[in-house]
Amino acid sequence: MKTVISVAAVLAMAFATPSWAQQAKPVGGKPATAATKAANAAVLKELxxxxxxxxxxxxxGFIATPATLTIKNAKGEVVWDLEAYxxxxSEDKAAPDSINPSLYRNAQxxxxxxxxxxTDRIYQVRGFDLSNITFIQGDTGWIVFDPLISTETAKAALxxxxxxxxxxxxxxxxxxxSHVDHYGGVRGLASDEDFKSGKVRVFAPEHFTEHAVSENVIAGNAMSRRAIYMYGALLPRNEFGGVNGGLGQTTSTGTGTLVIPTDEVKKTGEEYVVDGVKMVFQMTPGTEAPAEMNTFFPQFxxxxxxENSTNTMHNILTLRGAQVRDALKWASYLNETIDLYGAKTDVKFxxxxxxxxxxxxxxxxxxxxxxLYKYTHDQSVNLMNKGYxxxxxxxxxxxxxxxxxxxPNRGYYxxxxxxxxxxxxxxxxxxxGNPANLNNLPPEQSAKKYVEYMGGEAAVIKRAKADFAKGEYRWTAxxxxxVVFANPNSKAGKELLADxxxxxxYQAESGPWRGVYLMGAYELRNGVPAAGGINTATPDTIKAMPPEMLFDYLAVRLNGPKAAGKKIGLNIDFTDLKKQYGLAVENAVLNYGKPLAQADAKLTLSKGTLDAIQLKEITLEQAVASGALKIDGKREAFAEFMGLLDTFPFWFHIVTP
Structure with a gap:
């Protein structure tokens, strides 16, 4: 890293998408086996x-659909394409053998x-992104709910x-x-001036901005890498590749934005009348998102x-990684919805x-x-308390x-x-609880012993081929x-594991499960990509990050072993925020708080300069030369501090060591 507190790659956000042009062409796509055909055929009988x-x-309520649904950005690059699917x-086609019929139905x-x-004065545009965008007809204009991921898709829908x-x-x-597919396209709906002037009001649940900005900051790199698997980002669009994401077909890859809310809703029952439309809010924090709310329209x-109730079982823990959600709280808020609004509701969307x-x-x-959520919680805890x-x-x-x-309870997501x-x-x-699992060996070490105990690589592969022929894919995997972790060069092992x-x-009912399995097979056959463009944090997200959030991220980036025995003190003065901070490296840990009485160096700059550095609009050297960044004291202390910060590799290995 060349810049002061620079986080030009601060986050690889969970919905970041690699540059398709730089990826290896997918290979594979082998036919469904007899066992897979039988498993998928059984689904047709069960449901x-x-x-x-x-x-x-x-x-x-269908009104119209575009003849083709391919959306491009200003450069002519495709950011959303429903045509490949x-x-x-198709509604009039049966599921291919390589797709679980239930997942195929969801995709249809x-x-x-x-x-x-x-209903009266309420419209939706669906299929323009992973999420829906909703238009409520006010007396003079539109009230828009959840403006998709990208400005391009939101503008196209409007x-x-x-x-x-x-x-x-x-x-x-x-x-x-506070998830990006519910706010990212907001600047595609109106001009910056309309938002700045307050001509367009923006409503959100309490603590929305904090959670929208902080989502995936600390663990963003690892989450983003795993999101490539969850959303099947590199998979071909055919019957052997991506089918859908459970909540929608896939995610758009256009320009993500964020407008800070003008109005925060703080409690259930809070009412607003906007452009002749009355909205009554139900707060549901800690359910599908840490900041979330439902809205009742009594007029309609x-x-x-x-996203508290969709037509799928949702995630209590998403496969890309996140903090575990509270299934019990989720169920309780749905019960509250029934009690408060059930008898008054003619349509839910x-x-x-x-x-x-x-x-x-x-x-x-x-x-x-x-x-669904209450049973999952109660019976899991029931079995847990029986020792399972x-x-x-x-x-x-x-x-x-x-x-x-x-x-609507099936596990598509x-x-x-x-x-x-x-x-x-x-x-x-x-x-x-098993002592053998308290300090067990890591995968590479244990793999070598497993393979040795099982008679060697050739013996394992021979047995695995026999079990594969029986359709015992969970076991062969x-x-x-x-085998692969013991010998990453085992071509036969990697091929059979990929198969x-x-x-x-092919058998998975969940879109993310399908993505995870097929992405694993993809990388075993193609190798891990060495390069690829990553859409990191958007300018609006970076500008909304408070200094404290940045410092927390810098602390995660600090290389503990390299920092051992070092003591570095830096003071930072943000001139426009009228705030000063002290950063201290000691005991191989970075802490921050009030300015230090004795610091090795002092950095003076505006938050706007910090944002420009993070966005690579200017370099550190340019900021210093222009006077936008002033460094007093021991500049070598600052250089030493920067040398202790790790830059995380995005394409770390998952299915290979």
């Missing part, structure tokens, strides 16, 4: 595929795209709505919660559910998937979504038929297996991961 009510709801996902529903009327419904200005934006008897109509049907849906571990619980727990056969483990983790942590993961991916 009520004759129930077409979801398709009726997904089509209801149309070649192998998510491919129903365009502009829809939800333009399409204006074309079909009549042009109206945006007068307000509502962020339902309509309930906006944010949300930021993913399609709406539902009819009070009785909606209440039944909410009860089953509530009980997370792995054992995930194998044992089964939903009752009334919850399991309910389409989350899954019962990993959600039950998440509940165990929330209460018990990583250690399962378990055995062969040891095993691929078949598991």
């Amino acid at each position: 009520p595929f004759n129930d077409k009510s979801d398709f009726e709801d997904a089509h209801r 149309k070649t192998y996902i 529903l998510n491919m129903i795209n365009g502009l829809f009327k939800v 333009d399409f709505a204006n074309e079909k419904l009549g042009k109206r200005p945006v007068v307000a934006v509502v962020y339902s919660h 008897k309509a309930m906006w559910m944010a 949300q930021s993913h998937h399609w709406p539902q109509w009819g009070t009785d049907k909606i209440i039944d849906y909410w009860k089953k979504q509530r009980d 571990t997370g792995e054992e619980i995930s194998e044992m727990i089964k939903l009752p038929p009334e919850l399991d056969k309910f389409w 989350g899954s019962l297996r990993h959600n039950s483990r998440a509940v165990y983790q929330r209460y018990m942590g990583w250690y399962n 378990e055995a062969l991961k040891h 095993s993961l691929e078949q598991l991916g």
